[in-house]
Amino acid sequence: MESFVTELLTLLFAALRSATPVLAVVLGEAMTQRSGVINLGVEGQMLLGAMTGFAVASISGDPWLGVLAACGAGIALSMVHAILVLGCRANQIASGVAVLILGGGLSAYYGIPFVGNKIDTLGNLNHTFVSDIPLLGQFLGPITPTVLITLLAIPAISIFLFRTRTGLRWRSTGESQEITRNLGHSPVPYQLAAIAFGGLMSGFAGAALAVDYTANWVEGMTAGRGLVAVGLVIVARWNPWYALPAALLFGASEALNLKLQSWGVPISPYLLATLPYLIPLSVLMLSYRGLRASGGGMPAGLRVVFQSAR
């Protein structure tokens, strides 16, 4: 019995660690979409963040500098989306895909010299007071700083979004740009901030993956996590609190995949590796059924994404 609980807790905390990059992206993208902008480029921003973060960490020797650089890179790339969408009124889907591909290409090219480098990691909670906590200590110990920061972002975002004036206007921008404009607030600063915040979070997610979780840089290492996060935003109903279980779903399926492989389940590892994508997709379909009438909490302003500008 005790070994089962231990096993389950191990799986949960493993899920939390592997879910952290996805969680950060879900939080960022949910905030972006709450302002009425959809950014499919988060995957590219994540890759560029991961590459930049790893490169800076490897050159400077300071992983924290790498995390900062990754956030900067995420914001910088998201500004391409901002310029195209807010400045040129380009189609958001097309612009997002362009950012995705741009991020993939840039990170692949500039990342070549850093493949195989070794970097110092951010460390974890082992050897702090936490590891002395009875029973839970062994699980809390391996938790890394990016996990904590991402978890802390949830209440911070939620307070900002639901309990401040700026958050209220942010939400109203996402519900209807037209109404917000009629009320005398320009939607553009909010959407710009929202895209930048999405960039920051996806850059950070890249760092969480490359600098913290794997301490490694490989071309295309995000492997679709960014795009899965866009889908998980729907599962999370654009709510920062629901983002945690939604992202854990991904993390748990990934941990399950590794567990199944280690148990030697006679299924091709290539097929098993699709689990983290198949399971959230099924949940997305199930959770979306019956929600269509109310839109599942979708910011009403997102509809303009699919309308051509007149």
Added chain:
Amino acid sequence: MEIQLYNITKRFGEVTANDGISLDIREGEVIALLGENGAGKSTLMKMLFGLYTPDEGSILVNGRETLIDSPQKAMSLGIGMVFQQFNLVPALSVLDNLLLAYPRPPFWTFRRLFGEGASQQNVLAYLEELAPGLDPNTLVRDLSVGQRQLLELVKVLNLNAKVLILDEPTSVLPPQEAERLWGLIRKMAEAGRSIVLITHKMQDVMACAHRVVVMRAGKMVQALTRENCSEASLVSLMMGDSSQRSDIDTHRDPDLAGKPPRISLRGLHANHGVQSIDNISLDIGPGEILGIAGVSGNGQHLLADALVGLVPLSRGEVIIDGVVLQSASRAPKTSDRVAYIPEQPAVNAVAGDLSLTVNVALSHFRQLRFFPAWGPEEEKTRDIIRRYQVRPDNPALGAGQLSGGNLQKLVVGRELEGPRDLIVAAYPTMGLDAGAAHDIYQALFTKAREGAAVLWISEDLDDLMSYAHRIAVLQGGRISGLFNPDQFDRLDIGRAMTGEHLPTADPAPAEPQARIAS
């Protein structure tokens, strides 16, 4: 605060929306801006509110010429406007919506912190005065139209507005709520505010205006005090010519009146999105025009969609000449013998990127060949364009390039073309001037005399009472009243619209029987 509009002119492209209009707005006075749709009332007031800037002329506030180039500027001057389309975010609460519009809202909006402080009292003060029972944490999407309008009014009052512009405030309200609003308007005027009431309804003018300014086709026709005008004189000023309701032959063909019903709705139930209809049973005879009255959003839209086969029924059936057209037991289908003029044809009845010819052909696409012969279709389109005076008159133009009113005429023309058993018309004259509306009613009645049954949905009680052969009232998805012409009474119908009581007329006949109007 005194405001003078002096010689204001505004053009949109080639259209002159306002032509040299001068107007005084004085303290404590209610001015009714009266005119048909498209007369330029809203345009004029949008200039005062800073949404448009005049091409010529000037605006004087307290005697000083002032440039009002944005709504913020207007609001800082104490000018507020309540629009016909509400600026409310349905997914947010009443309090959130008020905070969004509040001039200096607190940064933290924690309910606990904020609950006891003075700021929430300030934000909610007018709400408590105008709607004492309304919980500020209710989501706006759960409010009735009347409540939403009150909320809009509270928003404007919160801005400390001295001049209130109300754009067609009673168009969405049932009569009782309209009366309450008139009282409110009078009270606000007594408190020293100036109120501009944009309207095309005589009752609004008679109920609360001190002065009436009549506009027609962008020009100011006349300004009168209320004492010096009668409804009839206002109507003729507003319409410009005497082509009135009276000259349409609204009588039912007596030969048709004795015949059994053509269309029977038997216990219709349907749900779609937030709307539902509940046990609707009606019969419509050949040549009969059945008016459906009701405040919008009470199931009219769904009833129409279910009849023509756009939405499945969950129970009940629709029978045309003894043949089942729609039934809950099978998938809904559309029919070439059923015409449908939906609300907002620009959105619901045409494909904006396709030409007028294609849009006309789409209504009978089943009869088109695999390689359609476009010549005859274009000829048909030209014919509709000519008869209904659609402008511009080029059938090759994309439908999206036409104005809403012209598209409306095109769609009506298209739907009334060819043999029809049932015509479902939702607000067929909305946004049209009196002349065009007259033509459309004329066409509708001609079609009815050929034997079609007409279900006509409208919010305009006056039109319904003058044209319809019978009126059924929809309230909360049910028929809350069925009126024969001798029972047509504004108040009774109004009560049925608000669901206050069920009138004496049998609301829904249990078994189909011919209910023929006299």
